[in-house]
Every structure is written in C-alpha cells, then in structure tokens.
Amino acid sequence: MQRSRLGAIALGTSALLGAALASPALAATDTEIPSFSEYQATAYQDADKQYIVNGDEPIATTGELKAYYDRMVHGSEEAMEDGLIVNTVGGVDDKWSASQVRNLTYCVSTKFGSRYADVVSAMASGAQLWEDASAVDFVYVSSQDANCNTRNKSVLFSVEPVQTSQYIARAFFPSTPKRSRNVLIDDSIWSSGSWTPTNIVGHELGHTLGFRHEHTRPEAGTCFEDNNWRPLTPYDSSSIMHYPQCNGTSSNLSMTATDRQGVAALYGA
Template sequence: MTRSRLGAIALTSAALLGAALASPALATTDSEIPTFQQFHADTYKDADQQYIVNGDEPVSTTGDLRAYYDRMIEGAEEAAEEGMTANLVVNTVGGADDKWSTSQVGNLTYCVSTKFGTRYNDVVAAMAAGAQLWEDASSAIDYVHVPSQDASCTTRNRSVVFSVEPVQTSQYIARAFFPSSPKRSRNVLVDDSIWTAGSWTPANIMGHELGHTLGFRHEHTRPESGTCFEDNNWRPLTPYDSASIMHYPQCNGTSNNLSMTDTDRQGAAALYGA
C-alpha cells in the first residue's frame, strides 16, 4: 500500500479501507512533498480505471487527479499556516453542496450484480441494511433495489442510478462515488474482504460507502482529527464527531465498528430534511 505525503499533512494515495489498516505516517519536511508525477505514479487505479484517493473515493481522469493534487497542496498550506476552524460534512463542488435534489434522493435506484455468485444474497442484505441507516435518518432518502436489472448490473445500465459490483483488490474493502459523479463512475465496488473485516460489519461498511453516495465526506478531514487531512472542499453540517460512520478508526476515530451515530443522523437530516 503506497502513501504520498504533503508537508505535515498526510495525503493517502492508496486506499485506507483495505485489509491493512495501519495509520498513515505524517511527513515532517517539505522535501517529502511529491511532485505530481510521483503522486500520479503512486496513486492506485482500480478495475474501472479510476484513481482512488482518500481511501475509497474515485477520481475519473488524470486532469481531475491533477486538480485534486493542487487542492491538496493549497489546503495543506492553509491548514498548516493559518489553522482551520469549523464544526457529518458535505462535499462541495464549486462552492455548492454536492447533493441530490429532493426528487432524486427519494428514488436512488440500484442493481446488485449477479456476478457476486454465492455472495449475491449477502450483498443484497448488506446494501439494504446500510441503506436503512440513512433512510431512518431522513424520510427524504430512499434507496430502491431493482432486481430485474441485476443480470446487467454495470455503470452502462441506464435503468438504475448506480450499480453494485464485485471487484478483486487488496487496496480497499469497498469504494463508492459522490452525487456529482458522472454516470460512468456511479458504482459501488465491493471486495471479498468485506466478509472478513472483523468488527466492521458488511452493513456498516455499506452504510459508510452509501454516505459518500449522499455527498458526505470523511469526517477525519476536519482539523479536529489531527491527521488524515484530505482537502477543504466541504461544508460542516454538525459539530465534529470522532465516532462518525464517516470517520476512519485509524485516523484518530473513537469507534471501532463504523456504526452510525446520532450526529450522523442529524447531519443527514440537516442536508436532506428530517
């Protein structure tokens, strides 16, 4: 697992949500800041040929990866020199919340690939349980499984908003997407390691990934975490929650099982309505 570093801020180029859950080391000198070419070479590319940053978030093109790298450099300098003050967090794009409209979030249709084989029913159950966590937090949110599309469950399927597909990788347990992601990038990829993730249940892992599909960022990108900084493209919805379902335990999190908290539910209600 490869990790690049930016100044005193850790920049995770390979996924942290994988079988190896070691805390990323923090760099201490500017000489450890990689060039974009080095960062590009070190960043993991998954089965969909997308770059994976921040553990489980896809970046589609080299141009987008460069923009992410530039934001990281700028954000690291701001955090280190000026400090950051802010109090779940929602991703922002161009200064606007990265979220679904009311009609869209009430009909988030998905398929579950039959290529999961003997694990198909298990994935269906984990998805339903993970979705229920967010649906219980806001009545506006509704994930809808469409079994009739499972036999052709890929990002090319226009009959559903997103697909849930198997992947074989040692880089992450699962990864998802944001509402602003183009259709070609709207899938949740799941590795077999989801079944052997210890205290991280499949339902909670899916809940974490589905949090991204609603627009929620990793909680540990906040300055209060003290590590695993990602970037400044987010807006606070609640006070900092170190036990959040969106907070990696290995990034100074205080929950070891990725369970949902009352603060997570408050954040979902703040963004989409109670």
C-alpha cells in the same frame, strides 16, 4: 473503505499521500512533497481505471487527479471549526435534488456469485441506516441485476464485485458522472472483524449521499484530505464516516445520533 489491519493502512492513493501530503501539521518540506508525476506514478487505479484517493473515493481522470493534488499541496489552510460534513464542488453542496434523493435506484450484480444474496442484504441494511434518519430512499431494482454495470441507464448506480488488496469497498459522490457511478465491494468485506458488512456499506452509501470522511476535519489531528466541504453538525469522532485508524473513537463504524442529525439537515427528516 480502507483496510484497517496493522501494517496495511494506506491513507490516500499512496504512501506518499499518507505521509508528505496528509496535513499541514506534518510540516513537510518542499523536498519531501512528491512532484505530480511522481505522485501519479504511485497512485492506485482500480479495475475501472479510476484513481482511488482518501481510501475509497474515485477520481476518473488525470486532470481531476491533478486538481486533487494541487488542493492537497496548495489548498486552503483555513480551519473548519464546526460532524457530518458534505462535499462541495466549487463552493456548492454536492448533493442530490429533493426529488432524486427519494429515488436512488440501484442494482446488485449477479457476478457476486455465492455472495449475491449477502450483498443484496448488506445493501438493504446499509441503506436503511440513512433512510431511517431522513427523506433518503434507496430503491433496489432487482430486475436489472443480470445487467448491472455503469452502462445500465435503468438505475442510478450499480453495485459490483471487485478483487483488490487496496480497499474493502469504494463508492462515489453525487457529482460523479454516470460512467463512474458504482459501488465496488471486495470479498474482504466478509472478514473485516468488528466492521460489519452493514456498517461498511453504510459508510460507502454515505459517500453516495455526498458525505465526506469526518477525519478530514482539523479536530481529528490526522488523515487530512482537503477543505472542500461544509460542516452540518459538530465534529463527531464516532461517526460512521470517521475511520477508526484516524483517531476515531468507534471500533465498528456504527451510525451515531450526530450522523442522523447531519443527513436530516441536508435532505430533510
């Protein structure tokens, strides 16, 4: 989840991505588009040494960053006309199996210190948003909290603290390898105005279920990312997966009826 305060909006991994590579509609000239080496040099890497693109989505390796860059510069210009959208990998939906989605186990690191109980609560309430609408079941395994990191094989993913000025929180997709499968949360989640911790965590957990940013769709008119997704519902400018600063119409990232329809369409009611 990107920071949304005026003067601090960075779309993608860098200002270059937010400008020259954001959308074909910007009509950037070849001289305005950075080379891959220039782009990589400005790309933000978090504490796990992963590149962060689209505000809160991790990319683990230089090869994957190059593939992302190529999609942005040379990718398909086909417009998707059909709300909640699922990430695709090689044209296949990036989602959990029917059995795994009912057992999405996680731990919450005790390294959150005085905010540990608050994070546990935000995770529970953020998960509930998706669970109430579908067959999804996030399972909190508190016994693993003292050893909560990506190396812990007793849980599917970990929830860990991070200190960064680049984002409020970030997550992963189902296709992400275990070594990179965590939700990182910065302290700024507690001071994000109308964006409540529940809704911010809900947004990030949407990514863990495979859902993309709604604003990559052409209807948003800005913040284009790529075309590697499949529509599940009509476009929803108020979606929990739509950044308000990208022509979204919700100021608080609350879940909508269309979001609920989308997760039920992918994982069952």
